Amino acid sequence: MQTFVPGIEPLGSHHVRAAFSCGNDTLDRYLKEQASQEERRNFARVFVLVGGKPQAIAGYYSISSTGFAREDLPGEIAKKLPRYDVAPAALIGRLAVDTGxxxxxxGGYLLIDAIKRIVNAGGNVAAYAVVVDAIDDGAVSFYRKYGFISFPSMPSRLFLPVASARPLFAK
Ligand SMILES: CC(C)(COP(=O)(O)OP(=O)(O)OC[C@H]1O[C@@H](n2cnc3c(N)ncnc32)[C@H](O)[C@@H]1OP(=O)(O)O)[C@@H](O)C(=O)NCCC(=O)NCCS
Known part of the structure; x- marks a missing residue:
């Protein structure tokens, strides 16, 4: 059996995307057809989990800058924040693991890595929260395990204040 020595690295032209399959067509197609374009246009940074067959992708995630309406937060959180209409955030737009x-x-390893990158980038560009869009109810449960909270008006969109993300690194 081949040993899997995990590493997470920026998506490059040498990575083989064709075989990637996570059970969700939208997320498979994103990696195969959209990810490189979004990289080139500075709409997303895409990172891949590798370590098995050379160049094969075991998982991936994308990160972009985003913002959300402060009024979309639960009231008790919103009232403690600066009174701008839009709160700065980082978006983990896609995250998927190959079925194998x-x-x-x-999945947890990729999520923690993405959050670490966002926290580290926060030394230069502030983000109040990490935001994720869950593709289905299973994904919502996955993100809730890591402390993400659904926006009250959009249960499939969740956030985690960067200030409460640090304890995750101890896991
Ligand atoms: C969701 C997904 C990323 C999880 O990856 P994974 O490697 O299977 O998950 P992990 O093994 O790291 O699981 C981490 C934790 O989340 C839980 N979890 C994983 N998938 C879950 C699901 N669908 N529903 C509920 N909990 C789930 C695990 O039970 C585990 O909890 P534990 O630590 O208490 O045991 C992966 O199944 C996947 O790519 N699915 C298809 C695409 C998708 O749904 N992406 C989600 C982002 S939109």
């Missing part, structure tokens, strides 16, 4: 690697902790 699911259920072994790699």
């Amino acid at each position: 690697y699911q259920g072994q902790g790699w």
